[in-house]
Amino acid sequence: MTDFELSERLAKLPPYLFAEIDKAKRQAKAEGRDIVDLGIGDPDLPTPKHIINALYKAALDPANHHYALDSGMPRLRQAIAKWYKKRFKVHLDPDTEVLPLIGSKEGIAHIPLAFVNQGDYVLVPDPCYPPYKNGTIFAGGVPYLMPLLAENGFLPDLGKIKSGVANKAKMIFINYPNNPTGAVADEEFYKRVLDFAHRNNILVCSDAAYSEVRYDRYRPMSILEMVGAKDRTIEFHSLSKSYNMTGWRIGWACGNKKAIQGLAKVKSNIDSGIFQAIQLAGIAALEGSQGSVEKANRIYKGRRDALVNGLSSLGWRVSKPKATFYVWAKVLSGYNSASMAKALLERADIIATPGSGFGKYGEGYIRMALTVPKDRIKTAVQRIKRSLPRHG
């Protein structure tokens, strides 16, 4: 007899908007159609060999077969601090300002448990990576949406946040380079965020998962480079996208000591650290040659240019992202996000993600991921040309 019920917090999660497209996707694949899948935010390139070798060696050593330290191996925390110093010129104390994570998603989803009480507001961008909203709801908090609009460069307009909300909010999530829009942030924006957070006594949670997926000379900055940022900022990083390690589950949080302590305390009651062999592989990633990162970025750039130039030549309104492997495209006139994704799949055998799946302000867009080879992207553009109306 199943007379138990789902918790109210699960019922409160936003509806899952991809169900219909997921079903159509499975059906198309089952029918054996030649699908170009631009839906997945997961690198197609393999994890670099030297990282795999480090895992292999470490996995053979029985010393690594036990429970790991919750706070991560000191050597990993040191490697993170060293990488961070080199990359952003910011000093982090490896003992108190760095916390390894089982992928950054778990840290992002867990941090509200440390700082949010029942009914507290958390400021979240919309469209966004879903754990900001859902982690907030799990902690009993209330997500307050900050629309990311094209006219503001997909940055939230902090001036639009009601003062009654701002001074009751506990945290703000920001994410640049941004998934799904591909937008980037500059010093001026981070200054506005920090001023706002300071005035309202808010913890800033900055998701920097895409800091290394970038093009040409552009180098995303960290908010922790800003003076005083460490007083109220925790930043999330991931090895997933930079080193093609999404399945390995390793990332970290860094920044404000109290924020790190709070998150560590939550985690110590939930998980028991990262498999040590994976931590050692993570050290190999951070300390080894960064050539694979550069190489992956060159490959993404070729794909980005093929897709954006191709779509633009068909009249689509789409700009080239400076970072991330996402292209955020306006839907054709007469379509919305869902019907555009459906038309692409049914008429062109292309999977793209409807922008509305990332939140209501994603309506009117689709997200295409550059995680298939360039010749497949060219095929996709040809199919769009053949089967869909020209824009404009």
Ligand SMILES: *Cc1c(COP(=O)(O)O)cnc(C)c1O
């Ligand atoms: C992929 C992604 C992450 C990283 O996830 P991991 O859990 O580290 O694999 C974090 N934030 C955003 C916005 C992402 O797209």
